[in-house]
Amino acid sequence: MCGADYPSMKPAPFNYYAPTSLDEAVALLAELGPRDGRILAGGQSLVPTMAFRIARPAHLIDINGIAELATVTVKDDVLSIGACVRHAALEADTVPGTTGALLRKVVRNIGHYPIRTRGTFCGSVANADPASEWCCLMAALDGVVLAHSQRGTRRVAAADFFRGVMATALEEDELVVAAELPLLREGTATGFVEFSRRKGDFAIAMALVTYRLESGSIVEPRVAIGGAEPQARRLLEAEAELDGQMPSRAAFSRAADAAASAIDPMEDINNTAGYRRKLVQTLLQRALETAA
Amino acid sequence: MNARREINLTINETHYAVTVEARRTLVDVIRDDCGLTGTHIGCEHGVCGACTILLDGEPMRSCLMFAVQAHGRSLRTVEGLQRGERLHAMQEAFMRHHGLQCGFCTPGFLMLAVGVLEKRPDLSDEELIDILSSNLCRCTGYENIIKAVRAAAVKMKAPA
Numbered sequence: 143m144c145g146a147d148y149p150s151m152k153p154a155p156f157n158y159y160a161p162t163s164l165d166e167a168v169a170l171l172a173e174l175g176p177r178d179g180r181i182l183a184g185g186q187s188l189v190p191t192m193a194f195r196i197a198r199p200a201h202l203i204d205i206n207g208i209a210e211l212a213t214v215t216v217k218d219d220v221l222s223i224g225a226c227v228r229h230a231a232l233e234a235d236t237v238p239g240t241t242g243a244l245l246r247k248v249v250r251n252i253g254h255y256p257i258r259t260r261g262t263f264c265g266s267v268a269n270a271d272p273a274s275e276w277c278c279l280m281a282a283l284d285g286v287v288l289a290h291s292q293r294g295t296r297r298v299a300a301a302d303f304f305r306g307v308m309a310t311a312l313e314e315d316e317l318v319v320a321a322e323l324p325l326l327r328e329g330t331a332t333g334f335v336e337f338s339r340r341k342g343d344f345a346i347a348m349a350l351v352t353y354r355l356e357s358g359s360i361v362e363p364r365v366a367i368g369g370a371e372p373q374a375r376r377l378l379e380a381e382a383e384l385d386g387q388m389p390s391r392a393a394f395s396r397a398a399d400a401a402a403s404a405i406d407p408m409e410d411i412n413n414t415a416g417y418r419r420k421l422v423q424t425l426l427q428r429a430l431e432t433a434a
Numbered sequence: 435m436n437a438r439r440e441i442n443l444t445i446n447e448t449h450y451a452v453t454v455e456a457r458r459t460l461v462d463v464i465r466d467d468c469g470l471t472g473t474h475i476g477c478e479h480g481v482c483g484a485c486t487i488l489l490d491g492e493p494m495r496s497c498l499m500f501a502v503q504a505h506g507r508s509l510r511t512v513e514g515l516q517r518g519e520r521l522h523a524m525q526e527a528f529m530r531h532h533g534l535q536c537g538f539c540t541p542g543f544l545m546l547a548v549g550v551l552e553k554r555p556d557l558s559d560e561e562l563i564d565i566l567s568s569n570l571c572r573c574t575g576y577e578n579i580i581k582a583v584r585a586a587a588v589k590m591k592a593p594a
Contacts, residue, residue, distance in 0.1 A: 155436050158456035158502055182503075189459075189498045190479035202456070204503060230492070254568035256546060257480065259492040260499065341567040 153192035160204045164290070167205055168317055172292050174201040175314035181205055183225060186253065186261035187269050211319060219325045225265075225318055229258035241325045244332040248275050248350070251334070254342045267303075268318045270310045270373065272408070273344040275336065276321075277304060278368030281375050282350045285323045289316040297322075304373035330354050330362075333433030335425045336369065345369045346413050347421045349401075349429040353384060360384045365397065365426065370407045370418045379404040380426065394430035398423045441505040445470060446514030454501050461485040463501035464511060472512040472541050476570070483569030486542035486549075487511050493549035493568075512541035515548065523589035524548050524582070533582035535573035542569050547583045555591050559584070 159174075161167040171179065179201035182188060191197040205211060205225060212226040214236050221241055223232075229252050232245045252258055252266075252275050266276040267287060279285070280300040287303045289296045289312055296316070303311050312318065326332070336348030347370040353363040363384035368374035380401040387393040407418035436455055443450045445468060452467040459478070464487070465471050476484030478497045485496040488510040496509075515522035524544050527533065534540045543566070550565050551557065557565070566579060 152459070152462075153457045155455065155457050157437070158439070158500070160502075185498055185500075185503075186480060186495075189500075192457075193459075193479045193497070202500075206503065250564070254483070255550065255565055256483065256486055256493040256495055256568050257498075259489075259494050341564070 153189070154195055154198040156199055157201045158204065159201065160207050162207045162209075164208055164210060164317075164319065167203060167208060168290060168292050168315070170201075170203050171317055172315045174203065175316075177201065179203060181268070181317055183265040183268075184228065184261035186257050187265070187271065205317070216325065221323045221325055223263045223321050223323070225262065225320060227263050229253075229261050229263065229266075230255070232263065233258065239325065240328055240330050240332065241323065244279075244326065244334070244352070247332065247334050248279055251275050251336050251345070251348075257342075264318045264321050267321050268310065268312060270304055270306075270308050271344070272307055272372055272374065273346075273348070273369040274374070275334075275345070275348065275368065278348055278350050278366050278374040280304075280321060280323070281368070281373075282352065282364050282366030283323050283326070284376075285321055287312075287318055288320040288322065289313070290319040291315040291317065295319070301375065304375070306372040309373075326352060327354060331433040333429035333431075335429045335432065337421055337425060347407075347418055347425055349422065349426040351426070351429045351433050353389075353433070355389070358388055360387050360389060360393075363397075365401060367401060367405060367422055367426070370405055370422050372408060377401045377404050384430075389430075391431070394427055397430060398427040401426045439502055439505075441502055443468065443501070443504055444508045446510055452501075456500060456502050458501050459497050460487075460499045460501045460504050460509075461496035464496060464509070467501075470511050470513050473545075474538055474541055476538070476542075481570070482539070482542075483546065484539055484542040486545045486569060488545055488549045491549065491552065493546045510545070510549075512544055515544060522548065524551075524586040527582040527586035527589065528579075531578050531582035531585060533574065533579045534571075539569060539571045539573075543571065543579060543583075547586065551583075551587050551590055555587065557587065562587075 180199040182202045182204045211224045213224045266274045285300045287298045333351045336345035338345045348368040350366045353360045363381045365380040380397040383397040402423035407415040438453045474484040476482035480498045487496045
């Protein structure tokens, strides 16, 4: 019961390419992208959809052999995460300071450990699942996606990159080579809370907050919500309720209320829009109360 | 599209040269082409963890990787745990603490626990429970798996 004769549900046939340089990868993508070619990085989202034959790419370009894409760098207060950097790499002390601590807070919510040893940060960003924790982080910190092709490299702000459920501004010949996050100033308080019914499941909603204190008042508040709407985004309405306020339950509560009324939640078979709205309110309150 | 490729895999320090279609998952090739049926196939979409193996020492789902991607890599499966007649401390502990009933999930749990503890021998109870939530067991209710892994963690740290 081997090979093509094996009867059970398996991925449809595809042509496999394993480039070892970025130039080779984008050349392949320019040729095969318009012909139903896809990039394969960690494969933790793509391969399950292929097993169900929801996705049947004709060509897979495996970028795991491109060493230059597996690096994390910090330069001029910008953290750059290469396309082949696994989630698990961000669980270790790879990134210093407040930003590193926030990454570690967030990463533990992604799937399970054996998923995180393969799945990649940039793959999650390119996949743009509404419930992706990294997409929420990119939105919160105004991260930048580096979209590379034979035509050059475009820098796309997170707010412009995410275009809905698994939809992005990426062109079919473009590869996400890295994601950039501005480093948070030391002393920034950060909080992240998500809710799913079982550990490791896709979150029904999540809230990520950062703020600093100056003379006891909140400055530069950032609030992002993921999982509730087709794409993660910052909620300026909630941030406005925090700006200049002393951290207090009441101020947090006003921000949570503002977020709940600002969003237009998705509905699915298990979760009504009203439930998600209520959940966002609760999660944002908790994220603010636990931010440190 | 159905082109076959020759790949080399090192599984439990034994070399395998096999010819496979690109779409064949690693777990299928481990079982069907290499004959190592200790690794089980459950959901085939990354949820259950029955197919967990170690790739370069890290636990991963072998149903979520194509075998061609593992060309030249070093893998460990449940068959590689025992030394001769001597079971691994994790296998002994699963027996002693009744960490299995039907046994279907056991190879995945063994590889998950061994892989994590080899890298991080001082896992806290909270971290351990979090790690063990990665795999599904529908018999034990997890309590005995947790007991077994805790006991094995102590044994694995002790000098042999």
